[in-house]
Amino acid sequence: MSSNHYSIGLSEHDRLEKELGGGIPKGSIVLIEGDYGAGKSVLSQRFTYGFNTEDVVTTLVSTELGVKGFLDQMNSLTYDIVKPLINEEVLFIPAEIDASGTLTGSDEEEDRKQLLKRMMEAETMWEADVILIDTFDAILRNDPKFEALVRQNEERQAALEIISFFRDLTTKGKTIVLTVDPSTVGEEAIGPFRSIADVYLELEMVEVGNDVRRNVFVKRFAGMGEQVGDRIGFSVRSGIGIVIESRSVA
Secondary structure, rough: OOEEOOOOOOOOOHHHHHHOOEEEEEOEEEEEOOHHHHHHHHHHHHHHHHHHHHOOOOEEEOOOOOOOHHHHHHHHOOOOOOOHHHOOOOEEEEOOOOOOEOOOOOOHHHOOOOOHHHHHHOOHHHHHOOOEOHHHHHHHHHHHHHHHHHHOOOOOHHHHHHHHHHHEEEEOEEEEEEEEOOHHHOOHHHHHOOOOOOEEEEEEEEOOEEEEEEEEEEEEEEOOOOOOOOOEEEEEOOOOOEEEEEEOOO
């Protein structure tokens, strides 16, 4: 493992690590933006599995999948995650949020929606080398304190406080990966995360006939010595996982 980055592995399976210059920088904040269906979750799952193959301890928080859904999804991508979960090499935390903003399975009034506070106080999830939160916007949108600050037009200050928490972690060499659907949060809320992200990836999905084409646009990629393409085309195939289709360098 290189001293300046975490390898995402699977070099014989797909070309994603090569296209990203060898991995993800250590001690970085990674922002992955994309609308619904653009590939945020599958990229998070690919990273999680790939990190594990390179002995990088990983936490994945999902606001969309329960344990069964996660296992089914990983199995469909041929990412065998069962043993790593059993061996505690990967920590999967389901944080499904219902329409009222309540964590699924929580019936305590005081547990309703205190998502950011509970997340920051969950010490175990931050013990990993890499922590992925998919999707981070769901946690922001359903947190009462953040909602109140949005109503007061102070969401930027709230975002900066969260960023300060993340930066304390990155100084210890930990990498934080956040996925966000930009259509669900305002510019004032997401802008600070875009500004400070060491790696900023924007995902796009285009339907061409019956074909779905996805692109990763690399907006920023700091901390790596190798060149990273500005656009990486990929598809998601059942029984295979991510397949790199094309690359272009400006």
